[in-house]
Structures are given as C-alpha cells and as structure tokens.
Amino acid sequence: MNEPGVAVVIEDDEDVRNLVGAILKEAGFVVHSAATGREGVEVVRDHQAVAVTLDVGLPDMDGHEVLRRIRQFSDAYVVMLTARRDEPDTLTAFLTGADDYVKKPFLPRELRARVTAMMRRPRVVSAQSVPEAQATPMGSPIRQAAANHASIEHNGLTLNYKARTVDLDGKPVALTRSEFDLLLDLLRNPGEVRTRADLVRAARGDYYDDDAYISEADERAVETHIGNLRRKLREDSQAPRFLQTVRGVGYMLVPKKTD
Numbered sequence: 358m359n360e361p362g363v364a365v366v367i368e369d370d371e372d373v374r375n376l377v378g379a380i381l382k383e384a385g386f387v388v389h390s391a392a393t394g395r396e397g398v399e400v401v402r403d404h405q406a407v408a409v410t411l412d413v414g415l416p417d418m419d420g421h422e423v424l425r426r427i428r429q430f431s432d433a434y435v436v437m438l439t440a441r442r443d444e445p446d447t448l449t450a451f452l453t454g455a456d457d458y459v460k461k462p463f464l465p466r467e468l469r470a471r472v473t474a475m476m477r478r479p480r481v482v483s484a485q486s487v488p489e490a491q492a493t494p495m496g497s498p499i500r501q502a503a504a505n506h507a508s509i510e511h512n513g514l515t516l517n518y519k520a521r522t523v524d525l526d527g528k529p530v531a532l533t534r535s536e537f538d539l540l541l542d543l544l545r546n547p548g549e550v551r552t553r554a555d556l557v558r559a560a561r562g563d564y565y566d567d568d569a570y571i572s573e574a575d576e577r578a579v580e581t582h583i584g585n586l587r588r589k590l591r592e593d594s595q596a597p598r599f600l601q602t603v604r605g606v607g608y609m610l611v612p613k614k615t616d
Contacts, residue, residue, distance in 0.1 A: 361476055362407040366390040367397030367423065368438070369416050373461070377410050377438070380465050384472060392416075394423040406433045408472060413439035413450070421453045428454045434475045434534075436468070451581050456534055457561070458578065474561045509544045512598050512614050514590070516544055530589055535560040535582050543600065543610045552607040553579050583608060 364386035368374040371392075378388045389404050391397035394415040401409055409427065413420035424435060437450040440461040450458045457471050507519040515524045518541055523530045532540065542559035543551060551559075553576040560579060583600060590599055601611050 361385050363387045363389065363404045364408040364410070364472075365397065365401050365404065365406040365433075366410050367394065367400075367415070367420075368410070368412040369393065369414075370412070373412070373438075376465065377468065380469050381408070381410070381472070384469055394418040394420065397423055398426045401427050401431055401433065406431065408434045408436075408476065410436045410438055410468075410472075411455075413437055421449050424450070424453045424455060434472070436471060436475070438463070451533075451535070451578060451585070454533055458574075460574075471561075509541075511544055511547075511610065514544075514599060516541060525590060532586070532589060533582075535578075536586050536589070539579070539582050540586060543608065547610050548612070550603045550606055550609045556583075556607065 361384065364381045366374055366377045366381065366388060368377060368390070369392050374390050374392070378390055381388045386408065389400050389406070391400045394417050397409075397411070397415075400406070409431075411420050411423060411427075415423065420437060420439070424437070427433065427435065434456045435454065436457045436459055437455045438459050438461060456475050459468055459471060508515055508517040510516075513526045516522075516537075521537060523532055523537065523540065538559050539556055542556060554571040556579045557571050557575045560582060561575075587594075587597075587600055592598060592600060597611050599611055601609050603609055
C-alpha cells in the first residue's frame with residue numbers, strides 16, 4: 358500500500374507537537390514540524406505537504422491567517438486544532454478552507470481517525486487553487502470532454518465527480534472539498550431527505566456503521582458548509598434553485614425544473 362506522504366505539524370506547544378507527530382507517524386506519514394505560523398507556511402511549501410495539523414493559537418500569528426497563506430499555494434488537507442470553545446472560531450476555520458476542526462484535549466485515536474477519513478477523499482487540484490486566468494475555458498475540447506463524462510446536471514448546475522469540477526450556468530464555481538462532497542451527495546440522492554448525520558458522513562468520507570456517533574459540532578459544521586454552498590451557488594432564499602431545508606431533519610435537492 359502506498360504511504361500517505363508528508364504531513365506537517367504546526368504547533369507551539371512542544372508536548373502537543375510531539376504527540377501529534379507520533380500519531381501521524383503511526384499513520385504512515387513522513388512528519389515535519391514547526392513551532393510558529395511563519396515557519397509552518399514555509400515547511401508546508403518546502404516539503405509539499407499533503408496533510409497539515411494547524412494550531413489556532415500560535416505565538417506569531419493567528420492560525421486562520423496561516424491557513425489563508427497556505428491556501429494560496431497548497432491544496433493539502435488541513436485539520437485545525439484549538440483549545441477555544443466558541444462556535445464563531447469553528448465557522449471561521451471552515452470559511453478559511455479547513456477540512457476538519459478538532460478541539461483540545463483530544464483522544465489520539467480520534468485525531469488519527471479524522472485524518473484517515475480525510476485522506477480517503479480524492480486529492481486533486483480544485484477550482485479554488487487554480488488562478489482564474491489559468492482555468493481551462495468552458496468551450497475548449499479538454500473541458501468539454503470532461504464535462505460530458507461522469508457528470509451530473511441539475512437546474513443549470515453541472516458537477517463532474519471524476520474531475521471534481523462544478524459549473525453554474527457555464528461558469529466554474531470554486532468549492533472546498535467538503536462543499537463538493539456535500540453537493541455530490543445531494544445530487545446523487547434526488548428526492549431523498551439527507552439528514553445532517555448523513556451529510557457529516559459524506560463530508561468526512563467516513564463509511565462507518567449508521568449507529569456511529571455524530572456530535573453536535575459535526576452537525577453544525579455541515580450547516581456551515583451548506584450555508585457556504587448556498588452563497589457560492591447564488592441561491593435565492595425565497596425561491597431556492599438547488600438546496601431545500603427540511604426543518605428539524607436535514608436537506609434535500611430541489612426538484613428538477615421541467616421545460
């Protein structure tokens with residue numbers, strides 16, 4: 358089996374840094390670490406990391422700013438680690454581009470499970486990591502061929518689940534991994550109400566038993582991702598085109614429009 362690649366631990370607490378490093382090494386990663394945000398950005402860049410754990414409370418800069426800088430050049434999987442308990446901090450992490458968010462103190466097996474779940478998702482260059490000027494035009498033979506293969510169309514939206522691209526009315530839409538996976542799950546289940554727990558599993562890539570524990574924080578994260586999706590898809594709250602809320606349960610796809 359192939360090794361997962363390089364992981365970088367950005368953490369100023371030496372004990373936590375060593376613990377996280379040991380967890381990732383056991384998972385098969387080659388691990389590098391950094392004690393500050395600025396150093397961490399360079400280590401991620403120099404070693405082309407595929408996974409990063411990032412402490413929110415770093416001594417030189419806020420962890421969310423570190424993530425913004427990493428996202429300028431890297432599509433690595435990123436798990437934010439924090440001792441903070443406020444919900445806005447969680448929302449900021451996902452808005453900035455984090456793939457997961459774990460509160461301290463955490464169980465080593467929990468962190469390893471979260472990282473393993475993330476690594477199950479296809480790691481490809483996403484629309485958000487490609488400068489607009491370099492994006493392949495919609496009408497080009499390459500992009501047209503991709504759009505016609507392994508794609509799902511719905512009310513002017515085209516999602517290609519092999520190329521992991523999304524176009525809305527012919528224009529590319531930049532989604533995070535979690536947003537893409539949630540949208541794909543909804544598109545693959547038309548007419549079905551997807552509970553928040555269903556969508557947590559879709560976002561995490563976890564294929565575990567239905568009775569596996571889903572926390573309130575996991576469900577709130579899904580709500581945040583859905584809100585981001587609606588914004589990026591330019592949804593009208595009064596007349597949604599794609600995503601419909603089923604109060605107290607979850608979400609479902611708006612039926613296809615008929616000509």
